[in-house]
Amino acid sequence: MASPTEYKVAGDPFNKPNADVILRSLDGTHFHVHWVVLGLTSGFFEDMEKMPQPAGGSERAIIPVQEDSATLDALLRFMYPGGDKPAIDDIMRIGDVLCAAVKYQVDDVVKYLKRQLSLFDDPLRVFIVGCLADLEDVAYQAAIEWCQENAFDLEDTYVPEMTVLPSATYFRLLHFCDALNRGGEISENYSFTRPPSVLASSAPEPTATFTVPSPFNRPSAHANIIIRSNDKVDFYVNEGILALASSKLESLLHDAPDSSPRSHDGYRVLALPEDANILLPLLQLTYPVVSPHIRDWELLTHVLLTAYKYELVRAAELAKRAWVKEIPTEPLRSYFIAVQQGWTEEAKRAARHAVLLPADEYCPEMELVPASCYDRFLRYRQKCRRNVISARRAFMDDLYLHAAVDQQEVYDTFWHAHDVSTMFHYSLHATWARAGATSPGVRPSQWTAAGPLPRALGLGGEWPAHIQQLMSCLHTWNGRHGDILELIHNYDKYGGQAMDAVDQLAFEV
Structure with missing residues (x-):
């Protein structure tokens, strides 16, 4: 903390010696202000005025605040009568002042700055400001405008300023817009900033009466x-x-x-x-x-x-x-835990397993890390999907796919239960990636039906289970009646290529 001699004094009109209180900004600037002005404009400062003040005529109360001098200066100029309102042309700077105005209950300034935000054609950054200021109505309207711009693609869903939000807020934005684009129902009380209470994480409770085992259950010569x-x-x-x-x-x-x-x-x-x-x-x-x-x-x-x-x-x-x-049992939750703790290799392992999840769901660990962590995972997963799509196209052409199968490429941010049950891309992706994630297997350059089928083939895992996964994929495919061994060979060949491509992806935690 700066020593008293290092404190600066703000500019006019916040440098008057007749002020009765001093606000000390986070970066060490003193603002000399009057209780009467603060109390008339802010419910927060009106309550503080009733607190006991220092005795003595010359001594003034010094109140440290968490805002920097630029933010505090702008807020006070909005609050003080007679002066010109500051002109702020940067959304995030408006956000800083708006957050302070909400915190100190300066309602007139909050209303004015909300109107200023509405003038910007930048709904994603307006959304960020709304979340930071805990103004759900601002965030909700910005999310609606963003979705209507048809910018719902990973290349357009993230801006650097979003790193100040938790991954959970980013997830709720994507979930909101995805539901809106699909015509799903959205609650009128949808919240971007607050986690669902029913999913709040806490320490697991014992399922039965807790019994302390030896040696911790009784006094002994060693326990003190x-x-x-x-x-x-x-x-x-x-x-x-x-x-x-x-x-x-x-x-x-x-x-x-x-x-x-x-x-x-x-x-x-x-x-x-x-x-x-x-x-x-x-x-x-x-x-x-x-x-x-x-x-x-x-x-x-x-x-x-x-x-x-x-x-x-x-x-x-x-x-x-x-x-x-146990990472494979909860891969996405493990990913966020590993990122929070700085465990790079564990985070990469968890992300590799998390790309197999059949649907995107909220998890409380999203609240613990910045939105940039979730964005990196989503981009990694998209790259994995594109590699699988390329391998699938080499394995079998679109012409031979059943007409009922939705042929939309897997570039959407989210997968849903309907997609998982009907999308051939997902079936191949899950089969190839799951086999590749479990064991390296043996990838022979070529093999024939001259001998018995190997028990382990290509992508890893037991061969009977592996071929069962392949046949499950082919069940949705009205394919050509070719040599089944040729299909198996191509399936293994291109699946191996897909997993090799995934293995070579650089994933930064």
Whole structure:
């Protein structure tokens, strides 16, 4: 923080010595203002005026605010009577002032700036401003205008300023416009800025009465402190083991004074905010005991992130090793977790599996990372689809596809249940990519029917299951009656080419 001698004084009229309060901007500029002006124009400052003020005639209250000097200067000039309103020709700068006006409840300025926004022919950036200012009506109208411009393509859906929004808001925008373009129903209360409450993520709750196993369930010669969970479950632990495992826990244990609450049997208690079903596997991964086998992705994720929180190195390493194995069960959620944590290789692995998801759905982890992360994934998935389409065209021509199959190319941002059931592109994409993601397989340059069919072919996986996937694809194809072995050969050849192309895609996390 800057020292008092480093503070600047704003320009006229915010430099008058007779002002009765000082607003200190984030970048260290002092604005000398009058309570009467602030109180008349802002409900927020009207409430602050009633707070006790410093005693003494010359001393003035200094109120630090989070806005920079340019934003605060513009806001105050809008609020002060008699002066000219600032001319702002940049949407995002209007957004900064609008956010401040909403925060400080300056209703007249909010109305004026909303009218100014309506003059810009840039609905995507207006949408961003509406979301930042928590003005759903502005965001809703901007989204409508953007969709009507038929710009619903990945090449036109993202602008750099959108990185200030979470991926979840970007998802809700795409979902909104996709539903609008398909003629779907849209709720009148559709919110771009707030997650659906029914999907709010929280620590998984135990499914039955929680039982603490040995050695954490009772006093012993080795236990000298109790870890108490958020749901009031006690774990008898050894302070020395935890201190060796984590310097952060060592500090927490050291700071738990002898005078802190004690259990009924006299043990010191360290209360932690995590629930028991998270702390138990965390302690088991820390102690020299058999590691727990956790298959539930959500629980395993909470354990992993908690291990990182408390800097439990061994527990984090073991939990992460198990978590990586479960990525295919929740690939998109895993992608956002990995991005948030800065795990590059895990994020790439998750993205590779996430391209197989049959439909796009909201997940609470989208709220944790910038919109740029979701945009990068969508662009990666589009490149994967284009590679599959190219391979499909070499495998079989459009002329031989059943007339009932929708031949729209897979360039849409979203896939839907209807697309998945009818789109031949998706069937091939899912089959080829799933086989390629599970195992490398053996890709012989050529093979014939002279010998028995190999049990593993080309794209990986067991051959009976692989050929079953191929026949499932062909079920929707009114294809030519050619040699089935030729079809299988071409299917494997071009599928391999598609996956080779996908493997070579550079995906930046």
